[in-house]
Amino acid sequence: MSGNPTRRAVLGALIGAGVGGAALSPVADLLDTAAPLSGGAWQGRYGTVPDAVSSPHGDAAVTYDDHHVPHVEADTEAAAYYAVGYVHAADRLFQMDLIRRLMDGRLAEAVGEPAVSSDEFHAEMAFRDGAAASAEALAGSEVAELVEAYTAGVNEYIDAGPDPFEFDLLGYDAEPWSVTDTLLVGQQISWGLTGSFHTLQRAVLRDAFDAETYRRLYEEPFDHGAPIVREDTGGEIMGVGSAEDTLRGVDAGLVDALAEHEPPPRLGSNHWAVSGEHTASGSPILAYDPHLTLMAPPVWYEQRVVVGDVDVRGATFPGIPFVIVGENEHGAWGFTNTGADVIDFYTYETDGDEYLYEGEWRPFETETRTIRVADGENREVEVKKTVHGVYVEREVNDETQAVGVSWTGMSGTRETEAIYEFSRATGVEDYREAIQKFDVPTQNALYVDSDEVYYKVTGQIPIRRVDGRVVPGDRVFDGSAGEAEWDGFEPFGQSSWEGFVPFEDKPGVRGAGYLGTANQRPVDDPTYPIGQAYASGFRGLRIYERLDERIAAEDPVDSSFMQSLQRDTLDVRARMLVPAILEARDRMSADLDPWLDALAEWDYRMERDSEAALVFDRFYDRFREETWGDDFDALDLEESYWPQGWVLVTLPPDDAFFDGDRADALATAMEGAVEDIEREGWSVYGDKKRTTIDHQFGGQLGALNYPRYPTDGSGATVFNVHEGTAAGSSWRQISPMDGDSLSIIPGGQDGSYFSPHYDDQLERWANGEYKPMAFEVPETGPTISFRGETE
Amino acid sequence: MSEATPAEETTAGFRWTPEWLTEARSRPYRRRSLLVAALVAGVLLAWLHWVGLVLGGALVGLASRTLPRAVVGALVLGLLVLGTHVVASPTMGVGEFLALRPLTYVTLGLAVVGPVWGALVRAVV
Numbered sequence: 001m002s003g004n005p006t007r008r009a010v011l012g013a014l015i016g017a018g019v020g021g022a023a024l025s026p027v028a029d030l031l032d033t034a035a036p037l038s039g040g041a042w043q044g045r046y047g048t049v050p051d052a053v054s055s056p057h058g059d060a061a062v063t064y065d066d067h068h069v070p071h072v073e074a075d076t077e078a079a080a081y082y083a084v085g086y087v088h089a090a091d092r093l094f095q096m097d098l099i100r101r102l103m104d105g106r107l108a109e110a111v112g113e114p115a116v117s118s119d120e121f122h123a124e125m126a127f128r129d130g131a132a133a134s135a136e137a138l139a140g141s142e143v144a145e146l147v148e149a150y151t152a153g154v155n156e157y158i159d160a161g162p163d164p165f166e167f168d169l170l171g172y173d174a175e176p177w178s179v180t181d182t183l184l185v186g187q188q189i190s191w192g193l194t195g196s197f198h199t200l201q202r203a204v205l206r207d208a209f210d211a212e213t214y215r216r217l218y219e220e221p222f223d224h225g226a227p228i229v230r231e232d233t234g235g236e237i238m239g240v241g242s243a244e245d246t247l248r249g250v251d252a253g254l255v256d257a258l259a260e261h262e263p264p265p266r267l268g269s270n271h272w273a274v275s276g277e278h279t280a281s282g283s284p285i286l287a288y289d290p291h292l293t294l295m296a297p298p299v300w301y302e303q304r305v306v307v308g309d310v311d312v313r314g315a316t317f318p319g320i321p322f323v324i325v326g327e328n329e330h331g332a333w334g335f336t337n338t339g340a341d342v343i344d345f346y347t348y349e350t351d352g353d354e355y356l357y358e359g360e361w362r363p364f365e366t367e368t369r370t371i372r373v374a375d376g377e378n379r380e381v382e383v384k385k386t387v388h389g390v391y392v393e394r395e396v397n398d399e400t401q402a403v404g405v406s407w408t409g410m411s412g413t414r415e416t417e418a419i420y421e422f423s424r425a426t427g428v429e430d431y432r433e434a435i436q437k438f439d440v441p442t443q444n445a446l447y448v449d450s451d452e453v454y455y456k457v458t459g460q461i462p463i464r465r466v467d468g469r470v471v472p473g474d475r476v477f478d479g480s481a482g483e484a485e486w487d488g489f490e491p492f493g494q495s496s497w498e499g500f501v502p503f504e505d506k507p508g509v510r511g512a513g514y515l516g517t518a519n520q521r522p523v524d525d526p527t528y529p530i531g532q533a534y535a536s537g538f539r540g541l542r543i544y545e546r547l548d549e550r551i552a553a554e555d556p557v558d559s560s561f562m563q564s565l566q567r568d569t570l571d572v573r574a575r576m577l578v579p580a581i582l583e584a585r586d587r588m589s590a591d592l593d594p595w596l597d598a599l600a601e602w603d604y605r606m607e608r609d610s611e612a613a614l615v616f617d618r619f620y621d622r623f624r625e626e627t628w629g630d631d632f633d634a635l636d637l638e639e640s641y642w643p644q645g646w647v648l649v650t651l652p653p654d655d656a657f658f659d660g661d662r663a664d665a666l667a668t669a670m671e672g673a674v675e676d677i678e679r680e681g682w683s684v685y686g687d688k689k690r691t692t693i694d695h696q697f698g699g700q701l702g703a704l705n706y707p708r709y710p711t712d713g714s715g716a717t718v719f720n721v722h723e724g725t726a727a728g729s730s731w732r733q734i735s736p737m738d739g740d741s742l743s744i745i746p747g748g749q750d751g752s753y754f755s756p757h758y759d760d761q762l763e764r765w766a767n768g769e770y771k772p773m774a775f776e777v778p779e780t781g782p783t784i785s786f787r788g789e790t791e
Numbered sequence: 792m793s794e795a796t797p798a799e800e801t802t803a804g805f806r807w808t809p810e811w812l813t814e815a816r817s818r819p820y821r822r823r824s825l826l827v828a829a830l831v832a833g834v835l836l837a838w839l840h841w842v843g844l845v846l847g848g849a850l851v852g853l854a855s856r857t858l859p860r861a862v863v864g865a866l867v868l869g870l871l872v873l874g875t876h877v878v879a880s881p882t883m884g885v886g887e888f889l890a891l892r893p894l895t896y897v898t899l900g901l902a903v904v905g906p907v908w909g910a911l912v913r914a915v916v
Contacts, residue, residue, distance in 0.1 A: 005807070008807060008914070008915045009915075011911065011914050011915050012912070012915040015849075015908060015909070015911055015912055015915070018908060019842060019845050019908070023842065030897055031841045031897070031901060032841065033894075033897075034894050034895075034897035034898045034901065035837070035840075035841035035844070035897075035898065035901050035905075036837060036844075036872045036873055036875075036876040036898050036901065036902045037834070037837045037838045037872055037875060037876050037879070038837060038838055038839060038840050038841055038843065039841070039898065041894060042876065042880070042883075045880040045882055045883045046879050046880055046881075047881075048881050048882065169894075701891055701892075701893075701894060702892070703887070703890035703891050703892065752882065753887065753891075754880075754882040754883050754884075754887055755882065
């Protein structure tokens with residue numbers, strides 16, 4: 001062959017053409033990304049995080065402990081938060097970037113076409129303008145300087161450190177971080193916890209059902225008898241005792257279109273605290289676990305900051321400089337979601353680019369934004385604003401449907417200042433001062449210092465008045481008539497909040513003996529309406545059961561008890577339903593006997609080695625489907641409209657939703673549950689209940705997903721791991737005021753897949769174990785030193 | 792494939808292979824030196840661009856005595872590049888790298904196909 005010049009020439013040409021063809025073909029991008037040594041995906045892997053950094057704010061030292069928690073020490077706060085910015089970026093830059101892009105409607109610029117719809121929604125909601133208003137509220141304050149120092153620290157890393165793998169993979173560089181980006185992260189938290197189109201969904205439901213059915217399915221308070229503040233809760237109780245519809249043409253299709261971008265509905269949390277009166281040490285203890293989305297890397301980042309007489313350790317969201325939940329040497333604190341209604345909807349009489357407001361035609365304030373799309377066609381979206389907030393439009397059934405949206409987070413808010421002040425609080429008084437600035441999100445704040453337990457609902461809650469009467473925000477209001485609008489609210493500006501629920505009138509307790517919250521209604525009789533949607537109360541009920549029992553037995557509470565309660569897997573739903581299942585046993589086939597026997601002997605604990613837990617888990621889903629599925633399908637209402645768990649487990653046996661025969665529904669659900677189990681080949685609950693905590697790109701690169709471990713609990717147990725484990729306890733904290741604190745996150749501190757700390761806490765988290773939350777700088781461990789720049 | 796001979800190198804009066812290369816290939820020490828240099832150059836070229844893998848393979852091929860040996864040499868270059876790729880990263884272990892499927896299929900495939908494709912030049916020169 002080699003002797004034939006023609007064939008040599010042809011072969012030579014083929015070799016060249018092969019290379020040229022690959023370089024010019026669509027596959028070239030993939031080769032550019034994945035090639036060994038030169039591939040874009042690997043470039044960040046050839047560098048390490050620089051461990052000697054110059055700082056314009058002075059010296060600081062970071063020492064990572066065994067779990068990669070940074071201990072930041074500095075003489076000044078600016079130096080410390082510069083270092084915090086640097087370590088946040090070193091460990092979580094891609095996560096930070098995704099959040100700011102999501103909220104700003106710029107995600108498609110990084111990830112392409114699939115994010116376009118999300119970007120259009122987030123642009124229309126003008127979250128960046130809300131963040132800018134908060135930046136304006138913060139401007140000139142001491143906290144603003146610290147956020148700027150933090151921002152500079154992030155940008156130092158962006159300039160000097162290796163890019164996270166995900167940036168290399170997607171082929172884009174991180175843009176500089178800004179103060180507004182930090183406040184966008186705050187917007188994401190607030191929107192995630194209070195952004196809801198529930199009001200619109202309720203209005204749809206009101207249209208779908210007769211008044212009596214609607215009331216009993218959606219409006220009756222759950223009769224579990226365990227609100228956060230109970231009749232026998234001791235201490236000084238506040239915010240209790242009363243002071244004083246329709247869809248308005250909004251199309252149900254618009255509700256569904258907007259609800260696509262609603263935050264996940266399963267966000268909840270637990271915390272409880274016991275005063276020194278009932279503890280073995282004589283000092284209060286706090287236990288806390290917020291239930292948020294479980295993802296890789298986790299939503300929380302743990303850090304300790306030591307500056308002068310401030311020594312604070314806890315968790316924050318990457319992008320926010322200060323410890324949001326945690327502990328200092330004077331106290332410990334955490335937040336659970338209140339479920340307050342801080343979003344309203346309005347319709348307007350419109351004429352082209354104008355809308356009618358109190359008899360006057362006003363132009364919409366409009367801005368055209370370009371949604372940039374990686375490897376796709378850019379889009380334009382018109383952002384419209386009214387006096388109340390934003391005006392969101394969607395094409396539904398070939399018609400333009402629109403609704404005005406007002407949300408407290410659209411104003412300038414001061415929660416960043418409040419969070420900073422938590423770190424410096426020296427007791428309940430300081431903390432109480434700080435939470436008055438916690439404008440968003442509305443939360444159940446629980447704090448313990450060395451003397452007492454303090455609970456308070458925080459956040460700005462609007463008071464709506466129609467014809468002089470206070471009304472809940474459970475309907476769409478007439479925006480053109482200025483109906484029920486919020487006094488003192490300035491969207492995308494600075495609010496005076498004068499028409500909002502006064503701090504003193506929000507529910508709270510000072511000096512309680514013990515108190516627990518789990519997103520149930522705060523009180524039975526609030527001074528002002530707070531919200532319409534609270535958790536079913538299964539967790540809240542169980543927490544109070546365990547606390548009541550322990551304290552009634554005069555058995556002093558200690559850290560072990562608090563841990564055991566945080567690990568409690570008893571499912572109250574099972575306790576309420578299993579007797580009825582067993583009663584209906586004669587309706588079921590003999591094949592189900594082993595499973596029914598297991599249920600009969602069961603202690604209702606959702607634990608990995610339990611057969612009964614497995615069959616109940618499958619049964620419950622089938623029972624929901626059996627009860628609501630056909631009726632709601634007939635009304636063209638999807639699963640998100642189904643009533644909550646408490647309604648299901650307390651529905652009378654002869655209810656029409658059971659076609660008058662609950663036993664039949666129970667039997668059918670059990671048969672279906674066993675079919676599911678046999679089809680999947682499961683034996684015990686742990687075969688099904690496994691961690692499935694995934695990375696954003698886990699669908700493309702499975703290795704980025706966290707490993708699967710068996711775990712316990714359910715969405716209704718105190719040990720909280722939701723169906724599919726996509727949500728659950730995102731941070732567990734035990735803080736005795738006189739003893740060693742503990743914490744754990746579902747994953748690891750480092751967002752880099754290549755780090756040993758990517759998922760090093762996950763297995764212990766799945767097993768309900770903890771790691772120390774110590775207040776000592778480790779003697780050994782990786783360090784980063786920040787050297788102050790000299791002029 | 793048979794080994795190339797000086798007669799073949801000058802078929803039809805056109806010298807496909809420079810004389811110095813023909814001579815270098817025939818002397819074991821010089822051939823090995825050229826091969827080592829080609830492997831080093833190949834790794835360096837691969838660091839610049841994936842086309843460097845092909846060029847590196849071509850250099851290895853040119854320094855090889857026969858086409859089969861060129862292909863083997865190219866495979867060695869691919870392994871060297873992969874080894875360097877993992878060793879050069881202070882944070883990436885072999886297991887972590889290999890687990891990144893399907894991305895690593897492209898990386899591994901390119902490390903093999905690129906140099907071998909280049910080494911085919913031995914059949915020309």
